[in-house]
Amino acid sequence: xxxxxxxxxxxxxxxxxxxxxxxxxxxxxxxxxxxxxxxxxxxxxxxx
Amino acid sequence: xxxxxxxxxxxxxxxxxxxxxxxxxxxxxxxxxxxxxxxxxxxxxxxxxxxxxxxxxxxxxxxxxxxxxxxxxxxxxxxxxxxxxxxxxxxxxxxxxxxxxxxxxxxxxxxxxxxxxxxxxxxxxxxxxxxxxxxxxxxxxxxxxxxxxxxxxxxxxxxxxxxxxxxxxxxxxxxxxxxxxxxxxxxxxxxxxxxxxxxxxxxxxxxxxxxxxxxxxxxxxxxxxxxxxxxxxxxxxxxxxxxxxxxxxxxxxxxxxxxxxxxxxxxxxxxxxxxxxxxxxxxxxxxxxxxxxxxxxxxxxxxxxxxxxxxxxxxxxxxxxxxxxxxxxxxxxxxxxxxxxxxxxxxxxxxxxxxxxxxxxxxxxxxxxxxxxxxxxxxxxxxxxxxxxxxxxxxxxxxxxxxxxxxxxxxxxxxxxxxxxxxxxxxxxxxxxxxxxxxxxxxxxxxxxxxxxxxxxxxx
Numbered sequence: 424x425x426x427x428x429x430x431x432x433x434x435x436x437x438x439x440x441x442x443x444x445x446x447x448x449x450x451x452x453x454x455x456x457x458x459x460x461x462x463x464x465x466x467x468x469x470x471x
Numbered sequence: 472x473x474x475x476x477x478x479x480x481x482x483x484x485x486x487x488x489x490x491x492x493x494x495x496x497x498x499x500x501x502x503x504x505x506x507x508x509x510x511x512x513x514x515x516x517x518x519x520x521x522x523x524x525x526x527x528x529x530x531x532x533x534x535x536x537x538x539x540x541x542x543x544x545x546x547x548x549x550x551x552x553x554x555x556x557x558x559x560x561x562x563x564x565x566x567x568x569x570x571x572x573x574x575x576x577x578x579x580x581x582x583x584x585x586x587x588x589x590x591x592x593x594x595x596x597x598x599x600x601x602x603x604x605x606x607x608x609x610x611x612x613x614x615x616x617x618x619x620x621x622x623x624x625x626x627x628x629x630x631x632x633x634x635x636x637x638x639x640x641x642x643x644x645x646x647x648x649x650x651x652x653x654x655x656x657x658x659x660x661x662x663x664x665x666x667x668x669x670x671x672x673x674x675x676x677x678x679x680x681x682x683x684x685x686x687x688x689x690x691x692x693x694x695x696x697x698x699x700x701x702x703x704x705x706x707x708x709x710x711x712x713x714x715x716x717x718x719x720x721x722x723x724x725x726x727x728x729x730x731x732x733x734x735x736x737x738x739x740x741x742x743x744x745x746x747x748x749x750x751x752x753x754x755x756x757x758x759x760x761x762x763x764x765x766x767x768x769x770x771x772x773x774x775x776x777x778x779x780x781x782x783x784x785x786x787x788x789x790x791x792x793x794x795x796x797x798x799x800x801x802x803x804x805x806x807x808x809x810x811x812x813x814x815x816x817x818x819x820x821x822x823x824x825x826x827x828x829x830x831x832x833x834x835x836x837x838x839x840x841x842x843x844x845x846x847x848x849x850x851x852x853x854x855x856x857x858x859x860x861x862x863x864x865x866x867x868x869x870x871x872x873x874x875x876x877x878x879x880x881x882x883x884x885x886x887x888x889x890x891x892x893x894x895x896x897x898x899x900x901x902x903x904x905x906x907x908x909x910x911x912x913x914x915x916x917x918x919x920x921x922x923x924x925x926x927x928x929x930x931x
Contacts, residue, residue: 424886425539426495426496426498426499426536426539427493427494427499427536427539427540427543428493428494428495428927429493429548430491430492430493430494430807430922430923430926430927431489431492431542431807431808431926432490432491432807432808433490433807433808433809433810433812433814434489434490434556435488435489435490435813436488436489436547436551436554436713437866438812439555439558439814442812442813442815442818444521444620444813444825445536445566445571445622446622446811446815447622447624447658448570448571448624448820448821448826450565450820450821450822450838450889451827452528454502458530460839460890461817462806462810462811462895463809463810463811463812464790465597468761471900
C-alpha cells in the first residue's frame, strides 16, 4: 500500500535555472503590511 | 529541512528546499520523523511496537515505505539540502532595476482612524498633496531606472488618494503615454478608504486600475470602533454600499477588501466571514501595526487565539467552497505549481531596491512604512537614489541575512519577512518580528493544508 502521496509542486531547484523579475511586487498586491502568494506567469516555460 | 504538521485531519510533510509537499498517513508521518537519525531496523521495530494492533502494519509494508522515502530523497523531494544561500549574497552585485513605486499622492485623509500607521495620513509631517509635476517626474524616474523590465507597478496611496483624484487621473494618462515608446506596461493600483468613491471614480478605476484595495475592517461595530471621521462618526454605513457597487462593477478585475484586526477583534474570522456575507469574494485582513502600548495592540495572550482563528477560517473556507460559496483570502492564495521562483523567494518584497515609496515632495523612501523617518531617505525623483549605501543594506535584507531565520521552515515563503515590521520591532531591518513570524507560519500551514485538501478532494 502507498502511505505517501506527493502533491504536485514547482521544483524550487529547477526554478533557479534561468529569475525574470516580471512578477508582481508582493507588498503592492493587497495588504501593505505583512512572497508565497505571488504568481509566476513564466513558471512553465522558465523551468523547461 | 522538513516541516511536519497535522491540521484538519491531514498529516503534511513539507520539504523546505525543494518546495515538495507530501500528504502521508500516520505511519509514514512517524517514519519520516525518525528517518534521518535512526537505522532502518530501529524505525521498523518502533513502528511494529507503536502500531502493534494494526494488521496493515507489517515488516514487509514498513520496508516498502522506507524504500518510498529513500526514493523521494533520491529524487530531491525529501531531506533536500539548502543550496541557495550563495544566491542571497550575490544580490549585492546585481544591477538594481526599479519596477514598482508607491506614490503618496495625498498626505492627508478624510478619516481619523485610531490605528493608522501613517498618523492619520500625514506620516508625522505636514499635510500635502502631490503635484502632477512631481508624479510625472516619478513615472519618468521609474521608466528610466527599470532597465529591461516590462511590467511596472504604481500604487496610488496615501493618506487618502481620492483627495487628489484629478492628479491620479492625469498620472494614469501620462503613464499610458509612456508605454508604447518605452515598451513598458503599467499596472496601476488604488488603495482607498471609500469615502469619496462615486460613479465617476468607479468607472475610471474599473477601466484603468488593475487592482483596487478597499479598506473595511469587517463587522459594523468593529469597523466603526476605529475607522471614524473627524466628527467621530463611524464610516461603515458610508463606505459599504460604495464598495459593494465598486466590487460588483469590477467584473473579473482584481480587487481586495482589506481589513485590519486588533486586540478588540481577535475573533477576526467573524469579520472575514462578514465581508463574504456582504457579497465580497476577494478578502484580506491583517494584524494591526502599532506601538506595543497602544490600547488596540495585539498582546502575547492574543496569540493562541489568533492562531486558532486562522485554522477556523481555513476550514470554513473549504466548507464554503464545497457549498459553492467560496471566496479568496489573500494569505491562503498560494499556487504550489506556479508560485514564485527561488530568486523571488530569496529577494523578498524588493523594498529599498526594486520597490520605492515617493512622498508628495518627490523624496524616495524604501517603502511606504519608512516614509517620514529621515534616516531612511534614499534620494528623490530628480536625482534618483543617492543613498546607495542604504540601498545595498536593503539588497541583502532577506531570509539569509537573519539569524532567527536559519532554522525556520517558512523562510522561503516569507523571505525573512517585512523589513519595516522588523525595524519597528527590533530597531534593525535585518531583525525579525517574532509575533508576526508566528502568524505567518500559521497562515502558511493553513494555506498549504487547503491546497492539499483541494488536491486530495477530501474536505473534512
